[in-house]
Amino acid sequence: AQKVTQAQTEISVVEKEDVTLDCVYETRDTTYYLFWYKQPPSGELVFLIRRNSFDEQNEISGRYSWNFQKSTSSFNFTITASQVVDSAVYFCALKEIQGAQKLVFGQGTRLTINP
């Protein structure tokens, strides 16, 4: 069975601090996708990144970076120089590349950036 764990329920930091959101996953599939989504108070889930299981390259997009380590089954997300607009709930998710096409989500991490 697939499982995604986001152990940090809530994180609160002061603006301009760096913050890392942890994600650990379990799957018996050899090929899969990992995702991060952002959910602002409006409710919409905003897609941030998709990573294939066979691509362990880290990725940077502006202030956002992602660290994928297959050896530890982790896909962590770092925001550098955080801003108030980064405040949201962030979800990590896992999906088979073939098959059921069901996203399995972690419980989410509520990130609050204080001015």
Add this chain to the structure above:
Amino acid sequence: EAGVTQSPTHLIKTRGQQATLRCSPISGHTSVYWYQQALGLGLQFLLWYDEGEERNRGNFPPRFSGRQFPNYSSELNVNALELEDSALYLCASSLVGNTIYFGEGSWLTVV
């Protein structure tokens, strides 16, 4: 290009009634997914439709049902509403095997 659109944004129903939620996928996407986000329960997979057929179903009772139309839009029906059905219902779309994009959701309140 328009994203996934859902209607209504908010819906208030009485226990025992039926609710119908609608979703239009991103143009070109053939798959539509429904998720429930109830308070304290996280994001739960409800249904997956592709090319008009139900492909997968989550662990929900049969009173949760839906369909996908020839234009790939979809509706979710919840019959015999219960108080615990109050939740944000998120629709998403994709091409099969690709990134899943979500709409803004429909807030259902059962009173």
